[in-house]
Amino acid sequence: MRKNERKETLNMGTPWTSEQLRAIESPARKMLVCAAAGSGKTAVLTEKIIRYVCDKDNPGNVSRILVVTFTRASAADLRSKIRSALEEKLAEEPSEHLAREVLAVSGARISTIHSFCYDLIRAEGAALGVSGNVRLMDENEEKQLMQGVMEDTIRERYTVSPTFGNLVESLVGYRNDSLLGGSLMELYDKLVNLPKGIEFVRECAEKEALAAKNDFFLSESGAAVARDIISTLLLFKKRYDRTLELIPPEHHYYSPVTADLNGLNALINALSSSYSDSRNAYFDAKTFIKLPSNGMKGYDAEKTAFKTLRARYKNYLSSLDALFAQTPEEAAYCLARHSEMLFELYETEKAFESRLNAAKRKADVCSFADLEQLSVKLLYNGDGTFSHVARSVSQCFDMVFIDEYQDVNETQRMIFDAVSCDSRCFRVGDIKQNIYAFRGSDPAIIDRLRQEYETDGLAETENVFMSSNFRSSKTVLDYVNEVFEPLFRGGKFRYEDSDKLHCGKKDKDFSKEAKVTLLMCLNGSKKEGTYAVPEEVAVADEIERIVGKVTLENGKTIKYGNIALLFRNYSTHAAPFIKELERRGIPVSVKGKRSLFAQSHVSLVLNILQTADNPMKDIPLCAVLFSPVFRMTADMLAIAKKEGRGTLWQCLKAASEKHGGIYTVAYDKISQWRELARTESCDGFLRKLYTSDGIRPLLIAQAEKDFEKRNVDDDLNLIYDMARSFSSSGNKDLSAFVADLEEASKKNLKVPGNSGSENSVTVMSSHGSKGLEFPVCFVCKANAGKSRGDSTNRLQFTAEGGVGIPLTDPRGFVLINTPTREALRLSAISAETGEEERILYVALTRAMERLYVTAGSVKPDAEYEAECELLYGGLNLPCGDTNILHVTLRAAKNLPRITNCITVMPTAEDPALTTAPAAEPEKKPPVDEKKAQAMAKTIVSRLAFEYPEPYLSRIPAKISVSDLSPSVLNEAMPSQSEGEAELATIGKADLTDFADAPAFIRSGSAVSATEAGTATHQFLQFCDIGNARLNGVEAEADRLTDLGFISERQRGCLRIDELVTFINSPFASRIDKANSAKREFRFNCFMPAHKLTDSEKLSDLLKGRQLAVQGVIDGFFLEGDKVYLFDYKTDRVPKGKSKEEAKEIFAERYRWQLSCYAEALKRIFSRKISGALIYSTALGEAFEVNADMLDD
Known part of the structure; x- marks a missing residue:
């Protein structure tokens, strides 16, 4: 050169x-x-x-x-x-x-x-x-200092501020005030990242007070959310305009498309004016014309594309329900009260900061x-x-x-x-x-x-x-550009042609590059008796296919060490993949984080410290005696327990004096540790424990693999560093350090993990992969739901919009959302969506030569819908998808030359089935009937005390709707000797039944009709109707399973056919088209107690008394100015009964319950319902029920 x-x-x-x-x-x-x-x-x-x-x-x-x-x-x-x-x-x-x-x-x-x-x-x-x-504090020391100061601050605020209790209820609720300190410290951590610090909250409070006097959309946060909504609606508008270009005016979809577009344009215009105008336009825009089923033939792809667009548009409008829920007058009232709460929040954070700074100055730390x-x-x-x-x-x-x-x-x-x-x-x-x-x-x-x-x-x-990328192949880069063009272009931040990636590798034959692969496992069908192949199985199959057989650009075959599996949510999704790879003998290198205190060697060190601090605690001492340090057995401890009374430590001393041997060795060594704890600092104690007592080499030797030995060494060093940091803060006491470790263990402290040899498949998070590169990269769980972030918190915060919290209802029970908080929540969702897109960008750009995007439980028509999406060309997606499969599959369909879509078909065998023999049921021990009867009499006699007015003592302070019936309070007027009745009941009971395991932990049990009904009802409560129509019931069931709304067992026993009928029913359409709909509505309200009994005598006695009633209403919706209540029922139709007879049975069975719901809604919203409906999954339709049993 x-x-x-x-x-x-x-x-x-x-x-x-x-x-x-x-x-x-x-x-x-x-x-x-x-x-x-x-x-x-x-x-x-x-x-x-x-x-x-x-x-x-x-x-x-x-x-x-x-x-x-x-x-x-x-x-x-x-x-x-x-x-x-x-x-x-x-x-x-x-x-x-x-x-x-x-x-x-x-x-x-x-x-x-x-x-x-x-x-x-x-x-x-x-x-x-x-x-x-x-001196600069480490994170543990800072957290300990902040927690102590925050506890003092909270106690002070309860004393000096009469409105502090309302703030507590708004932030965490009275029942969870133990979480209050964490919530306030989390906000403080965000505020100190701003130049203005906590003064930012004061400014927000002042702006809220001003906004209460003006139109909400003229305020800073209101104008910001209006701009965001307009930006999204304009993207929808472009797609609606494109739809009108794709279909002729005489097409039967043309009129509904035009009507949607007119409402959309009106909403865009209104958002530039006032909150009141915007609210009216919003409700108008939510009124959709039903799509005709008959009309011009053809245009199937265009119809599918529009249905997808319309479902997205409906879902987006539904996400704005809470923003427009209040009238302008209600919004102004909420803004004024919100301002007061923000001033209280500011004073609290100010008091905390003042105390915290004083403590830092005293310790000379920062x-x-x-x-x-x-x-x-x-x-x-x-x-x-x-x-x-x-x-x-x-x-x-x-x-x-x-x-x-x-x-x-x-x-x-x-x-x-x-x-x-x-x-x-x-x-x-x-x-x-x-x-x-x-x-x-x-x-x-x-x-x-x-x-x-x-x-x-x-x-x-x-x-x-x-923009020239020297890492990845041209096919990978072309695919990445195609994925992100409709996501980034015209988005919140600037994205132009200069931002696209270009291949920096010169003089290369691009035609020989490997294709980008989409690996999709299709959903199974309960009707056809097929099951989806688990995604981790398909990925492991592909790894086995390419390792040692497929060649990289350098001419060498692919090794395990060339491959990485990336996960957006590592802690939730990686475990099954790791397990499957290890099952096949494929070496795995885990780069995720481990729970420090879940490691056995760390638990042992903590137990030794606890024992040295106080050997009178039996559990830590027992763990130490059982550990590799002393290797005692259960029989040895049993002998020691026989030799003395009191704690295990006292018994160990007695056994040492009588038997010597291992008992003396253990007693003397622990006594040495106790003496050392009195004279040494906590870090000095650990240093001697690791070296002189040989604990460190002992624990390292216990690990089998090299990476496990490294993890043990790193963990022991971390505990020692924590002790040194603790000592340097001026507190050297072992007791205080043990308390600090115990507190840290409750927080589930995570630490980096080392796992696997050099030639092993790397498994890590997408976040952790930033800055790394891999010849072969699998981006897994492409159809998993988005990670839910701060948008679910009660307290909402953005540096641009401010701080938002809910308000307490003066009557108790409920929290009131505020326009500002809802605007901030929507901004947080938008920010989270943007971050999800950027995390995907980081993950896809880690691949050097071969890129795989994998997804499990994919619906069969996903590829067709992706092809239909191409009709919109390069138009931006108007709102974030729930998963990344949609955008990656769309890109693959637009680049068929460089992408390869592999669909793994369902199998007839259930992968979840095991061949392990069923465990034999445990035999119940014999019961002494005489002793059981005697015990029953004793219990009844002790509980037989009667108050002078027994009916009042029997009236509960609060009752659930599920427990209500016309005679539920009649028990307050007993007509017989209840003691004898209860005794008879207990005497007849098989007392051994109380030892039976509950049904949910009985492995291998068949699915009961009750379980299937419960699971189906759970789906109906939480499903997204629009998403289910768009992606299918099976995909929606998978989404609910991923989010934890239904369990894996419940997922397997859903009545899919009945759910498909519901999703396509006129009743579901009615809910979807309603001006506003609420499902899974939890309520607490007071009802007149005299209405809740059919006993005239008791009703007279209870007049003037209130009973707190709580419950969960399946749902209600607003059509025009009418409110309709509905309830899902999964009961089977009695044998031999016609549909009309079944309706009468269901109506009579649930009329009281629906009457209670109707009364609750009337009291909460100050308006009477217009009708009550039951949707029966067995009948496949909804019907009205007279719910007036509690009317005056």
């Missing part, structure tokens, strides 16, 4: 691309490099630094550059590459300058953001009253968030201008390099702006790889900077796009 050739080449001799050279050579003072996955950004950054140092006219110094990364590993890697590049340059062109610079690399400012802030605060913190010796907040205070004046500290720091550097800029938060953005105010700044990032929202990163920051540099017209600012 010629001496000057290296400047124009990457590592391995690859020439620099024009975009890379532009990033390296541009004279712009402020540059944003949008570096796509695999584009060589590290090589470019290194080259830019080398050219700065080696400039012949004006050579630079390594000491005058600042490089900020987000991990220590990245900083170390970049430092190593810069040193290697300078050493190479020094070998080519020896000079004193380069020799000095090579030595200076070790002291160069290449660090994480927090390391830089820590150095800044120790140097300049005196101006803020911060000691130069301030947190990672403090580093950022204090840095901003040092770098900015009160008016928002750069301080003299910022100018001074910036002038120390000629160039500032910031890596992974897409992952910064607003506070970090301010820090970077300040330290580069007088120097050149080189920011590198890729918004498509922003996947750390849970850490507070904000992708809008890099997007705003990109737009600013595009439009400011300044010569000193520049955007550079590095």
